[in-house]
Every structure is written in structure tokens, then in C-alpha cells.
Amino acid sequence: MKEQMMKTSIELFGNKGFRSTSIQDIVEANGATKGTFYYYFKNKEGVLVQIHESFIDHLLNGQEQIMQNKQSTNHEKLYQIVETLIRNIRSNGNSAMVFFREMRHLSDEKTAAILPKRQLFQENIQKVIEDGILMNEFRQDLRTDMLSYAVLGIANWSYFWYEPDGEVKENELTDIYMSMIFKGIEGE
Amino acid sequence: MKEQMMKTSIELFGNKGFRSTSIQDIVEANGATKGTFYYYFKNKEGVLVQIHESFIDHLLNGQEQIMQNKQSTNHEKLYQIVETLIRNIRSNGNSAMVFFREMRHLSDEKTAAILPKRQLFQENIQKVIEDGILMNEFRQDLRTDMLSYAVLGIANWSYFWYEPDGEVKENELTDIYMSMIFKGIEGE
Incomplete structure (x- = not known):
């Protein structure tokens, strides 16, 4: 219930x-x-908090599993994290939109309980990029915090326009995004 | 008034x-x-519509000027369009947030009047990328519509977290974004 x-x-x-x-x-x-x-x-606010906690916990769990896989390169991990966000639109896209729009109705205290989780998700992306730099997978001349926001921006913005049942499938969209993120649009 | x-x-x-x-x-x-x-x-809804029309018209005007400059490469145009979006956060960030959150309160008719302008902004980005492909500035193996959403996603997501008076200045943020978009994070 x-x-x-x-x-x-x-x-x-x-x-x-x-x-x-x-x-x-x-x-x-x-x-x-x-x-x-x-x-x-406890009250109506409590429902909003739980909607978002359940949303972000689900994403964080998926991210943790990706990050703990010792067989994967950081390149693969970054791909999989974006893939998780894109695939999640089909099942949980509405939940994301509700939270985003209604977040201002939460007290500072409630918001404070959720923000660290959102932040952790971003910091984990940053960590994967930093690990990838150490392993010579990625270039080291760009601020990794700003890069993590760029990657998040691409994936999160998809919640506002992407139709999972449309012409472009989730794996195709992820491929295009990651090809741009890894190689750039100038190409070789 | x-x-x-x-x-x-x-x-x-x-x-x-x-x-x-x-x-x-x-x-x-x-x-x-x-x-x-x-x-x-006319009514309260009318205020919301005008807030957003003024926001999007301002951005579209800037974009048109960038696109009409015959001296610029498409590479330069894409840079300048993203730069416009980032610089706009300082002056019009709140307006963007209000519209985004409250858009569902508009009638379908009112929304229909605004959506083509948002769409035009995206299509113009797509056109710059397509022109850049024709001029051999950009690789041609990625869907240009999806690339335009990726570029928009990076820039638009910044409205949700970027503090123009913080450590990273607008031009630095734009440089990092565009370096990733053009060259990718794998680098040479």
C-alpha cells in the first residue's frame, strides 16, 4: 500500500x-x-521526501555496483552510469520531474537530508573521471568537477525531452552521448 | 511598470x-x-507566458546574431551559443526556473505558443552542427538532433547548480564545456 x-x-x-x-x-x-x-x-511533505529518496537510492545503488566492479575500466564505468540514468527515464521519469518541480515545498531540514545523496551521485561521477585520469584513460587538463556536471547535465536533461518509446532507443542515445563525451564532435 | x-x-x-x-x-x-x-x-497566466516569452526571445535574438555572422566558423558559433546560455544565468536564471517549474499551469494553447520558440533554439543548434559537418569541422557519424540535445543539456543544466559569482567564471566554465564537446575527455 x-x-x-x-x-x-x-x-x-x-x-x-x-x-x-x-x-x-x-x-x-x-x-x-x-x-x-x-x-x-508523517504528512504530505513526507510523501514527497520518500518519492525522491526512493528515486535517488535506486540510482545510488546502481552506481555503487558499477563503481565496485574491479573488472571495469573507468571508461566503462562512466558509460554505465550514464546508461543507468537514461534507462531509468522509462520507469522513474515522472518521479524525477515531480521532485524537481516541487522541491521548493520542502523545509530546509528535509532538503538537507536529500541533497547529500544527490551530491554523492555527482561526486561519484567526478571520482570515476579522476580515477580515469590517473589510469591515463582521460585527459587531465579539465576540471573534473565541471566535467561531472557536464556529464550529469547531458543525462539529466534527457528526463525533460526523451521518449523511451520513440525512434531512438536507450542504448543508441547512450552511445551517441558517450561518443561525444569521450571523443568530442570534432572526431579524430 | x-x-x-x-x-x-x-x-x-x-x-x-x-x-x-x-x-x-x-x-x-x-x-x-x-x-x-x-x-x-490579461490574467495571471498571461504574466507567466510573458516572463517566458521575454526570456526565450532574448536568447533567440542572441542566437540569431551569432548565426548570421558570416565571418564565424560553425565551431565558433556553437561556442558562442553555449556562452550566451551560461552568461544568461546571471541575469535571467530565476526567470528560467520559474518557467520550468510552473509551465504545467499554462493551458495547452499558451504552451503551444511558446514551444515552437524553444524548439527553434534547439533546431538552430542542430543546424550549426550540421553546417559544421558540411564544412568538415565536425564528425558526421553521430545524429545531429541528439547532439543538439546533449549540448543544450550541458548548458541548461547549469541553471540548476551554477553560481556565477563562485570560483569558476562564466568564460572558464564555457571553455571546459566546449573543450569536452569538441575534443572529448579522452583527448588526443
Whole structure:
């Protein structure tokens, strides 16, 4: 029921907005009682926090697995991290949009609990680039923090326009992105 | 007064959200009357539309000037377009955020009036890349539409995290981005 309530809330927040959605709306959409709601969530803000925590935890888990693989080059790891973000649009794209739009409704305290996780995701990308520089896989003349934001920007912006069921498949999109990131558009 | 009302509305929409801001709030923040408001805007939605139209028109004008310069290579044009987006964060970053978050409050009709302008901005980037391929400035094996989204993603994502008064200046950020886009992080 908790998962179901979060799923319905993503739809409601997405359509009506966070402020205009009431706990009663969430309860009714699930054929549940307010008692059930309060069993799982402290308040409406709590739902928003959990939607995003579940979103970012899922991505961080995937990233950790990629990073811990001792067989992979950093080149491969960076590819796989971007691939994870692109593949995640199909299943969790709406959740990302809701959080992004509604984040300002969270108290500083709640936001503070989530930001370190977002930051960790970025820092992990930066670490892969830095490890790749040490291994002579990547050039060393560009700031790795700014590069990590560039890579994140390409992948995250896709949440705003990319249609996973359209003409370009996830693996093709990832290939194009990574070819640009690794080799540049000037080519050899 | 119109410009001033738009400026105040960007702040109000940014802080309180579009739905929770009343026309009365906008009027009071400007020491104006509702009559003045309705002289300039049809309704609250009209303010949101004009905020974004003014934002995108400004960027499109800059882009057109860059594209019409017959002295520039496509390499230079692409650099300058990204530079325009990065430099614009300082003056118009809040306007971009407000529009992005509140866009779902616009009717389909209003959105339809704005989307072609956003699309034109992307298509112009794609055209610069395609012209660059014809001139042998860029490699021809990657889909130019996807590349234009990648370039836009890097620049647009910066609106979410970049602090123009921080350690990294606009020109340095643009240099890092464009070096990655042109040459890739593997380098020579």
C-alpha cells in the first residue's frame, strides 16, 4: 500500500501540483483511509521526501555496483552510469520531474537530508573521471568537477525531452552521448 | 511598470509558487492598482507566458546574431551559443526556473505558443552542427538532433547548480564545456 500511495501521489503531484493535492485526494485515489496514510507518512511533505529518496537510492545503488566492479575500466564505468540514468527515464521519469518541480515545498531540514545523496551521485561521477585520469584513460587538463556536471547535465536533461518509446532507443542515445563525451564532435 | 511587474512576479512565483501567488500580491508588491495590472496582462497566466516569452526571445535574438555572422566558423558559433546560455544565468536564471517549474499551469494553447520558440533554439543548434559537418569541422557519424540535445543539456543544466559569482567564471566554465564537446575527455 505504501508503494501504491507513492505511485498515486507521483501522478497527483504531477498533474495538480503538490500544494493543490490534499491528503484526502491521495487517500481517495487509493481507496484507503487517512489512518492508513498516517501509518506510512508523517504528512504530505513526507510523501514527497520518500518519492525522491526512493528515486535517488535506486540510482545510488546502481552506481555503487558499477563503481565496485574491479573488472571495469573507468571508461566503462562512466558509460554505465550514464546508461543507468537514461534507462531509468522509462520507469522513474515522472518521479524525477515531480521532485524537481516541487522541491521548493520542502523545509530546509528535509532538503538537507536529500541533497547529500544527490551530491554523492555527482561526486561519484567526478571520482570515476579522476580515477580515469590517473589510469591515463582521460585527459587531465579539465576540471573534473565541471566535467561531472557536464556529464550529469547531458543525462539529466534527457528526463525533460526523451521518449523511451520513440525512434531512438536507450542504448543508441547512450552511445551517441558517450561518443561525444569521450571523443568530442570534432572526431579524430 | 510592465517590466517591473514581471520582475516582481518572477520573485513571487519563485518563492510562493504560481498557484499561491494572487494578482493582489503582484499589485501590492508594486504599489500599483489592479487596473494597472489588467492594462498590461490579461490574467495571471498571461504574466507567466510573458516572463517566458521575454526570456526565450532574448536568447533567440542572441542566437540569431551569432548565426548570421558570416565571418564565424560553425565551431565558433556553437561556442558562442553555449556562452550566451551560461552568461544568461546571471541575469535571467530565476526567470528560467520559474518557467520550468510552473509551465504545467499554462493551458495547452499558451504552451503551444511558446514551444515552437524553444524548439527553434534547439533546431538552430542542430543546424550549426550540421553546417559544421558540411564544412568538415565536425564528425558526421553521430545524429545531429541528439547532439543538439546533449549540448543544450550541458548548458541548461547549469541553471540548476551554477553560481556565477563562485570560483569558476562564466568564460572558464564555457571553455571546459566546449573543450569536452569538441575534443572529448579522452583527448588526443
